[in-house]
Amino acid sequence: MDLFDIFVSASFWAAVLRIASPLIFATMGELICERAGVLNLGIEGIMVAGAFAGWIAVWAGLPLWGGVAVAMLTGMGLGLVHSVLSVPFGLSQHVVGVGMTLLATSLTFYTYRVVLPEVSSPPKIEAFQPLDIPGLSQIPFLGEALFSQTALTYAGFVVVALVAWVLYRTPLGLAVRAAGESPAAVAAQGLSVTGIRMGAVIVGSGLMAVGGAFLTLSAFDSFFFEMVNGRGWICIALVVFGAWKPGKALLGALLFAAFDAFQIRLQQTPMGQVVPYQVFLMMPYVLSILALVVMSRRAEVPKALMVPFNKGER
Amino acid sequence: MTMRLEPIEAPGLARRAGLPALAIAGTFVIGALLAMIAGGNPFSVFGLILKGAFGSKFAVLETLNRATPLIFTGLAVAVAFRAKLWNIGAEAQLYAGAVMTAVLGTGALAWPSWALLPMVGLAAMLAGALVLLVPAILKVRLGVDEVVTTLLFNFIFLLFVGYLLEGPLKDPMGMGWPKSARLIPEARLPRIIEGLRLHWGFALGLIAAVTVWVIERRTTLGYEMRAVGQNVDAARFAGIPVTAVILKTALISGGLAALAGFSEVAGMKGALTKDISPGFGYTGIVVAMLALLNPLGVVLAALFVAAIFVGADSMSRAAGVPTYLADIMLASALLLMVLAILLTKFRVRRD
Numbered sequence: 001m002d003l004f005d006i007f008v009s010a011s012f013w014a015a016v017l018r019i020a021s022p023l024i025f026a027t028m029g030e031l032i033c034e035r036a037g038v039l040n041l042g043i044e045g046i047m048v049a050g051a052f053a054g055w056i057a058v059w060a061g062l063p064l065w066g067g068v069a070v071a072m073l074t075g076m077g078l079g080l081v082h083s084v085l086s087v088p089f090g091l092s093q094h095v096v097g098v099g100m101t102l103l104a105t106s107l108t109f110y111t112y113r114v115v116l117p118e119v120s121s122p123p124k125i126e127a128f129q130p131l132d133i134p135g136l137s138q139i140p141f142l143g144e145a146l147f148s149q150t151a152l153t154y155a156g157f158v159v160v161a162l163v164a165w166v167l168y169r170t171p172l173g174l175a176v177r178a179a180g181e182s183p184a185a186v187a188a189q190g191l192s193v194t195g196i197r198m199g200a201v202i203v204g205s206g207l208m209a210v211g212g213a214f215l216t217l218s219a220f221d222s223f224f225f226e227m228v229n230g231r232g233w234i235c236i237a238l239v240v241f242g243a244w245k246p247g248k249a250l251l252g253a254l255l256f257a258a259f260d261a262f263q264i265r266l267q268q269t270p271m272g273q274v275v276p277y278q279v280f281l282m283m284p285y286v287l288s289i290l291a292l293v294v295m296s297r298r299a300e301v302p303k304a305l306m307v308p309f310n311k312g313e314r
Numbered sequence: 315m316t317m318r319l320e321p322i323e324a325p326g327l328a329r330r331a332g333l334p335a336l337a338i339a340g341t342f343v344i345g346a347l348l349a350m351i352a353g354g355n356p357f358s359v360f361g362l363i364l365k366g367a368f369g370s371k372f373a374v375l376e377t378l379n380r381a382t383p384l385i386f387t388g389l390a391v392a393v394a395f396r397a398k399l400w401n402i403g404a405e406a407q408l409y410a411g412a413v414m415t416a417v418l419g420t421g422a423l424a425w426p427s428w429a430l431l432p433m434v435g436l437a438a439m440l441a442g443a444l445v446l447l448v449p450a451i452l453k454v455r456l457g458v459d460e461v462v463t464t465l466l467f468n469f470i471f472l473l474f475v476g477y478l479l480e481g482p483l484k485d486p487m488g489m490g491w492p493k494s495a496r497l498i499p500e501a502r503l504p505r506i507i508e509g510l511r512l513h514w515g516f517a518l519g520l521i522a523a524v525t526v527w528v529i530e531r532r533t534t535l536g537y538e539m540r541a542v543g544q545n546v547d548a549a550r551f552a553g554i555p556v557t558a559v560i561l562k563t564a565l566i567s568g569g570l571a572a573l574a575g576f577s578e579v580a581g582m583k584g585a586l587t588k589d590i591s592p593g594f595g596y597t598g599i600v601v602a603m604l605a606l607l608n609p610l611g612v613v614l615a616a617l618f619v620a621a622i623f624v625g626a627d628s629m630s631r632a633a634g635v636p637t638y639l640a641d642i643m644l645a646s647a648l649l650l651m652v653l654a655i656l657l658t659k660f661r662v663r664r665d
Binding site for chain 2: 094106236285286
């Protein structure tokens with residue numbers, strides 16, 4: 001396969017959207033949390049929990065969208081725990097986040113073993129099927145590349161638009177952004193910084209869990225222990241890369257997914273015979289670090305990110 | 315209804331000791347409830363954990379052996395967190411030390427044991443230190459959050475180890491398994507007492523804990539690390555070379571984590587494989603927090619955590635409750651402990 005052939009194949013671009021989808025949900029979730037002033041390092045564990053919860057719910061008989069809802073609620077529950085510890089109590093967001101990832105991951109693995117004690121390989125479910133958008137999916141090339149995705153992928157793009165609209169066009173979004181920039185001003189308006197931040201963490205965590213559920217309900221049809229594999233940490237890098245803006249973060253997720261899809265195909269070229277496959281697998285993580293380095297000077301970090309707000313303190 | 319936190323002027327002993335004890339108790343309540351969900355009797359489950367960890371000479375030695383790498387990674391995290399350097403990459407630094415041990419210990423240096431072991435240990439520390447130095451430099455020079463970079467390095471480094479074990483370091487006699495050749499006898503950490511399955515890595519861990527304690531309490535660097543951790547702006551204003559202190563902290567922390575890899579390869583396993591660490595680097599965070607970042611406390615916390623892991627392994631075989639119960643209890647202990655410590659210093663007031 002030639003390098004040029006990779007970019008002109010519709011299946012490549014379809015793969016880009018598929019790989020980007022879980023990142024899009026989780027990155028939007030993290031972005032909401034951070035815009036409100038809370039770094040949510042529970043993301044990796046919440047994605048694991050969401051992937052499992054959605055899958056096990058569908059395995060138990062719920063419809064696919066029911067699985068998505070269960071994943072979302074699971075994420076929101078974990079988000080509630082995170083937010084109680086990190087917002088009103090103002091505990092170190094680093095420690096709480098890492099603790100939440102450890103807790104959510106181990107709870108997930110424990111539940112898996114309790115529910116499915118005897119299985120050697122996890123059962124499969126009937127996952128989301130590609131949904132051809134009438135008309136658009138008939139367009140040559142573009143149709144196959146962009147308009148033959150699963151419903152969850154389309155939903156991801158709707159979520160980006162929704163998050164952008166709420167953040168920049170509604171009073172609620174203004175309050176969320178202000179909570180991350182100058183919480184004292186929010187409190188002076190008579191609004192509860194604690195409430196806004198907790199709400200942002202809970203909703204954001206719900207989105208992260210849906211990102212995880214995309215893996216089990218759409219990308220694959222089963223649950224594996226290592227399936228999230230650092231995607232959560234990559235999403236944290238994507239939020240920085242996207243300068244805390246939904247549109248730019250979406251662009252970052254797509255760029256990242258394009259790179260990932262490219263390296264997978266590169267492994268099948270003559271180059272893949274010479275270069276060890278681990279080098280290709282490293283690229284997403286290396287790229288994330290590079291993105292952080294490149295953006296470090298330019299990014300406009302929310303001013304109150306990781307700064308707890310205690311009313312009465314001035 | 316809103317709540318706010320009010321500092322307590324002089325917290326009493328009941329508060330300072332009682333709340334952390336309550337956190338540990340809460341951990342066991344969570345463990346008991348989950349054990350019941352899995353169909354186990356909580357009392358027999360905890361009994362089995364206790365028996366599995368301390369019930370026989372073999373069990374005790376197993377617990378001490380499991381605690382050894384956790385002492386090193388716990389110290390690595392404690393030192394770094396003290397200076398607010400969020401090193402979540404002890405896993406990668408551990409593997410850096412393990413790789414260096416395998417490179418130098420499989421025959422590259424044919425030295426006598428008394429010269430080879432210190433050399434390999436120091437080289438391992440250097441490797442781990444360098445692995446953490448990169449994120450630390452990115453932090454101080456460019457302001458890149460080290461949590462994310464150290465986490466991402468864990469994935470990168472584990473892939474690198476996978477490559478080494480299938481490529482340059484692969485044992486030609488290994489029947490195709492991705493493992494390194496065995497260490498030469500001179501590169502193996504001997505047992506402390508002949509006949510007992512406990513190697514000098516454990517003693518090295520105790521020495522490291524005391525050394526770190528001395529550095530933190532008795533040296534200028536220790537004082538500067540604390541100052542940077544408490545308030546970086548104030549430290550800078552007081553003329554402390556903040557950048558240098560953070561970089562030195564990174565070197566010490568990375569070196570300590572690498573000793574876990576050295577001790578596992580040279581002491582326990584005798585060869586490098588991809589699975590020498592079932593997450594010792596991450597568990598080190600729990601160990602350090604339970605120890606309240608105190609280097610001597612790290613030893614106790616590592617023993618406690620190792621006991622729960624070793625005990626849960628044998629409990630799981632006997633009672634059919636998944637061993638992940640141990641991981642849940644430790645994650646809960648971490649979260650409840652940081653909350654308890656906060657509440658020893660602050661009172662919750664409702665407005």
